[in-house]
Amino acid sequence: MKMKSINLLCVCIIALMIVSTFLPTTVVLTSYLSALGNNTGYPDAELSNLTPVEVSFNPDHEELYTPTNTLDFNGEKLPVIMYQGIVMVPSSRVPSSLIADIAVLVLTLICMILIIIEFIRLIININRGKIFESANIQYIWRLGIYLLISGALECVSGIIRESNFSSIGLKMNHYDLTSEWTIPWMTFMLGLLALLLARVWQIAKTMKEEQQLTV
Amino acid sequence: MAIIVNLDVMMAKRKMSLLELSQRIEITPSNLSILKTGKAKAIRFSTLNSICNILKCTPGDILEFQPDEETLKDA
Structure with a gap:
């Protein structure tokens, strides 16, 4: 019964790991690959159907704003509700930085795959009844290292992106969008927790060996 | 040890x-x-008790202290 609940928890953790890794990475990679191919990723026909909203750019405050929050339509004032935006990549963007960003994303993806593999190996051992073993200590230690590496790679990716995208805050009434990145504190904390757990596991293994040699 | x-x-014996x-x-x-x-x-102690009971001896007959280099260093 205990093993069943452990396995259920592990399946949920692995599912969350896979979804949180592959979904955003796929979205970002697809959009980047489209940018590399000079494709907006948006069919031209659909683009022509969109009605552009006039906006002004205030360089002092780095804001994009509409003069009013209403639109004149046949003499009638209609409220403007922005639900979708298209970011046009500047033509002066250096392709090498895009490639660098993709490379960092791929490395992050590899890190996450390795994390999932180490976690699955740990669970398989626990299912076999081998809990306080040297192999498990290695798996947890590596899990921590990979988490720290993926956090560092996320920082690198953010820096690359920030150096190429101007951080324009899109501000309209009750609407705010920014391209700023933040340090992935949670990833670093989880990595350090895993390293700590590996050390505690080692102590537990020593205690288990002493217990086994107690007659 | x-x-x-x-x-x-x-x-x-x-x-x-x-x-x-x-x-x-x-x-x-x-x-x-x-x-x-x-x-x-x-x-x-329970194991030592059983051994002494069956072999009809004292713990001193089974366990002996001979200080080695490590123990002398600690002392």
């Missing part, structure tokens, strides 16, 4: 085999072998 286990000496002793004190032969070969890290 400075503690020497003389279980094999007592077993020979009482003409008892490892298997027989393990069955009488109700522990596995492998565990008793760990004790006999001096690999054990600790022994429970």
Whole structure:
């Protein structure tokens, strides 16, 4: 019964790991690959159907704003509700930085795959009844290292992106969008927790060996 | 370690085999072998009590203290 609940928890953790890794990475990679191919990723026909909203750019405050929050339509004032935006990549963007960003994303993806593999190996051992073993200590230690590496790679990716995208805050009434990145504190904390757990596991293994040699 | 286990000496005096002793004190032969070969890290009082009871001896007959270099350094 205990093993069943452990396995259920592990399946949920692995599912969350896979979804949180592959979904955003796929979205970002697809959009980047489209940018590399000079494709907006948006069919031209659909683009022509969109009605552009006039906006002004205030360089002092780095804001994009509409003069009013209403639109004149046949003499009638209609409220403007922005639900979708298209970011046009500047033509002066250096392709090498895009490639660098993709490379960092791929490395992050590899890190996450390795994390999932180490976690699955740990669970398989626990299912076999081998809990306080040297192999498990290695798996947890590596899990921590990979988490720290993926956090560092996320920082690198953010820096690359920030150096190429101007951080324009899109501000309209009750609407705010920014391209700023933040340090992935949670990833670093989880990595350090895993390293700590590996050390505690080692102590537990020593205690288990002493217990086994107690007659 | 400075503690020497003389279980094999007592077993020979009482003409008892490892298997027989393990069955009488109700522990596995492998565990008793760990004790006999001096690999054990600790022994429970209940186990020591059973061994002394069956072999009709005192703990001093089974356990002996011979200080080694490590123990002398600690002292």
